[in-house]
Amino acid sequence: MARRRSPGWVPNQHGAWAMLASPLLVGVLHAGPTWVHLPLGVFWFAGYFAFYATSVWLKSGRRARHARPAAVYLAVAAVAGTVVALADPSLLRWAPLFAVPLGVGLLAAAARRERELLSGLTMTMGSALMTVVAADAGRDPDLRTAWVLAAVQAAYFCGTVFYVKSAIRERGNKRFLAQSVAFHALCTLVVGWVSLSLAIVFASLTVRAYVVPPRRPTPKALGIGEIVATVVVAATSLLTA
Numbered sequence: 244m245a246r247r248r249s250p251g252w253v254p255n256q257h258g259a260w261a262m263l264a265s266p267l268l269v270g271v272l273h274a275g276p277t278w279v280h281l282p283l284g285v286f287w288f289a290g291y292f293a294f295y296a297t298s299v300w301l302k303s304g305r306r307a308r309h310a311r312p313a314a315v316y317l318a319v320a321a322v323a324g325t326v327v328a329l330a331d332p333s334l335l336r337w338a339p340l341f342a343v344p345l346g347v348g349l350l351a352a353a354a355r356r357e358r359e360l361l362s363g364l365t366m367t368m369g370s371a372l373m374t375v376v377a378a379d380a381g382r383d384p385d386l387r388t389a390w391v392l393a394a395v396q397a398a399y400f401c402g403t404v405f406y407v408k409s410a411i412r413e414r415g416n417k418r419f420l421a422q423s424v425a426f427h428a429l430c431t432l433v434v435g436w437v438s439l440s441l442a443i444v445f446a447s448l449t450v451r452a453y454v455v456p457p458r459r460p461t462p463k464a465l466g467i468g469e470i471v472a473t474v475v476v477a478a479t480s481l482l483t484a
Contacts, residue, residue, distance in 0.1 A: 251309050333379070
């Protein structure tokens with residue numbers, strides 16, 4: 244018997260949680276927390292929930308049972324976003340930067356191609372932009388450094404797209420594995436301009452990208468490893484960038 248598609252209340256893409264939380268927290272910790280970060284965080288997570296629910300609705304052929312979660316999360320995001328805009332109107336200048344990742348993600352969902360590489364990389368880079376937005380809302384915004392931190396976040400999470408795909412959907416694909424390792428190696432060289440510590444962390448991730456996928460890790464093992472790696476990358480970048 245075929246499984247019924249989830250109505251869309253709870254996202255099933257577990258890796259997305261780290262991609263949401265890490266850029267936001269890095270930006271907050273870099274510039275210092277303010278009360279505006281509370282509604283900004285609600286807006287950020289509710290906005291993702293709305294995006295996910297809308298994607299489910301599009302993939303379902305726009306069935307009515309999938310429309311309610313999208314409507315509820317959109318309403319929550321709208322309220323939180325209004326609070327943020329009233330508290331700090333200058334943050335609205337960042338909104339256009341999210342248009343392309345959002346559009347690509349929704350179009351990919353409508354075409355049932357949301358798990359393709361281009362969609363994953365685009366959404367990941369869009370998520371990294373929250374580092375700059377959160378920093379701009381902070382007590383002592385240093386946007387030049389915030390952009391560096393956002394680039395590190397983007398490099399790391401784009402690498403995870405390659406890494407996870409090479410271990411699951413592209414398992415056994417030696418060409419894709421080579422692409423994943425090459426991407427990680429390139430990122431190692433680039434972040435070396437930021438700090439030696441980050442270069443060491445990314446070099447370790449490059450070794451992981453080569454060694455782990457052929458060993459056929461379970462999704463649980465991948466998830467635990469990603470939690471550890473996310474914390475290490477975030478902490479190292481904050482301490483050294």
